[in-house]
Amino acid sequence: MVSIDEVARFAGVSTATVSRALSGRGHVSDATRARVETAAKTLGYVVSSSASSLASGRTRNIGVLVPFLDRWFFSTVLSGTASALMRRGYDITLYNLTADREQRRSVFETFLRRQRVDGVIAISIELGDEETEQLRELDLPVIAIGGPNPRLSTLTVDDVAVARLATEHLISLGHSEIAHIGASPEFDIDFHIPTHRRQGFERTLADAGIPPRPALFEPADFTVEGGFRAAKQLLGRPGERPTAIFAASDEMAIGALLAARELGYRVPEDLSVIGIDGHELGEFFRLTTVDQFPLAQGERAADAILDELEARDAAIPREEPRRLPYELIVRATTARFDR
Amino acid sequence: MVSIDEVARFAGVSTATVSRALSGRGHVSDATRARVETAAKTLGYVVSSSASSLASGRTRNIGVLVPFLDRWFFSTVLSGTASALMRRGYDITLYNLTADREQRRSVFETFLRRQRVDGVIAISIELGDEETEQLRELDLPVIAIGGPNPRLSTLTVDDVAVARLATEHLISLGHSEIAHIGASPEFDIDFHIPTHRRQGFERTLADAGIPPRPALFEPADFTVEGGFRAAKQLLGRPGERPTAIFAASDEMAIGALLAARELGYRVPEDLSVIGIDGHELGEFFRLTTVDQFPLAQGERAADAILDELEARDAAIPREEPRRLPYELIVRATTARFDR
């Protein structure tokens, strides 16, 4: 492996100058910089990250925490983060927080403390108090997507408002028998997003003067299959039959669509279906949804953390949770209901 | 950040002993080791990865190359890799090779050469000759999933045999009008997997004495939507109508299933459908498939590279491509065809 000394010798300068020329920190004359760059290129020199990190305290590496790698939403956010970080020359070290408590502890207690990263992005992780504290103690910039968590800088989509928008869309089309597939109240404690969506739904109904109908709520696990099963229950039960289903994720909405078809419902003539997320299959299924632009969320988080890193001297403002955009995308699974 | 000196002082030993006790390299008496461990724990000491890497030349970090982060197959393999590496105390640095040629070059020329990783796992990447060479020049263990590439250690599933198995399944059920949705021959140059699958299909038909029917081949892009469109073509065209469809991926097979339903075909009574991969939705759609266990593939790659790293002294055998297992999973989308 060619080292900085060889480059210095080749270019006829000191190692300090090589370092300055290549890193862009400190002043180097254009002529010298050119010589150094040529030398580095011809010798095939690339800085050793460990030596550089040890000396400078910067790693050019961001740790990214994800709860799942193999679910569409998370891998899409991650994809956005990865490309944005790479564009700016940063590496990304991936920590997949599994259900295994012990392994999860080790991420916070050991992995993240090895001084391998300059900052941390937590993608839609429900952090415990202790974990939040451990993150803060790293004394590194941290950006969390999700939350809001008052103790951390967060990028947050207003899930209550998102659900409100979806619900209002259905109400404005004339629906009042609206079913909801989402989180059951028991989950409230450690998974807030679905709960917020359910709250947005319920409040919007209340605001519109539509009485709550417990029978039109069905819990599910955010998978296609879960949505399918929930919709079968909702549509198959004798008695109160919804004219619209609001699923708390697109994957569940797709499951509901499939269930409706199997039961002989025409969508949207007999039944309207709306989801949340902006899933890649939404277009294919002509699904009406509230898009939350997950790819862009990942990119934003990357940009936010790098901005924070590069403005490290300026007083770090204790930030309000930054709001993430969302948008109603009306496709072909929702329509007017004429009673 | 507490350093090794503080631990040494606290435990009343030298830094060398702390290093030995904590890393497990070299001999330390049990009593001393216990003292050091206590000291480290009470002080909250965690070794600095850059200092350790610089001094030892080992990073405890594996670079993982993936072509896509947001496609089910790749993120599932990655998930397996990530959990296996983490279990063994290794970090993982993620390199997402995008379509951007320039960015892709920079991964090989810069990112991977920063001495940040002890080894590289390449997940289903079609590597160019130059890229293969650059990987070899890193002088690091490299494991590629896919290939086979004679210049690299690979874990390879025999795609020709996989396709043969799927095809034989259909033939054994009495089908002879079998359509294939897969890669068009033009892709042959830089994406081998679908091509191998097509070859396995064609050879098996030939071996069974079934004449090739160009009209029963339809190219698609490995997405649900692509499979849907291809199946619509296949099933909607007047004239030769297949009794079975073999899709080169489960996602395309699911698309085909949806298309068949829309056109009023009953599956499997009127049409059999088989895919490849072992997609998580396969169970839900009752899809017959040839599972290639992507999660396990990722774990295997992780184990393989760590084994190679930890046996670094032993002569590194230039290996045969190691074969990955696959298995026919018969569910409910295939059935006998009685003419």
Next chain:
DNA sequence: TTGAAAGCGCTAACAT
């Protein structure tokens, strides 16, 4: 089994 000390390859003061 343990300690002393020489690096590992850089960066950043400090000088010039």
Next chain:
DNA sequence: ATGTTAGCGCTTTCAA
């Protein structure tokens, strides 16, 4: 604008 040099925090000989 450039060079000299003292670390950065470990690991690993080498000696004891």
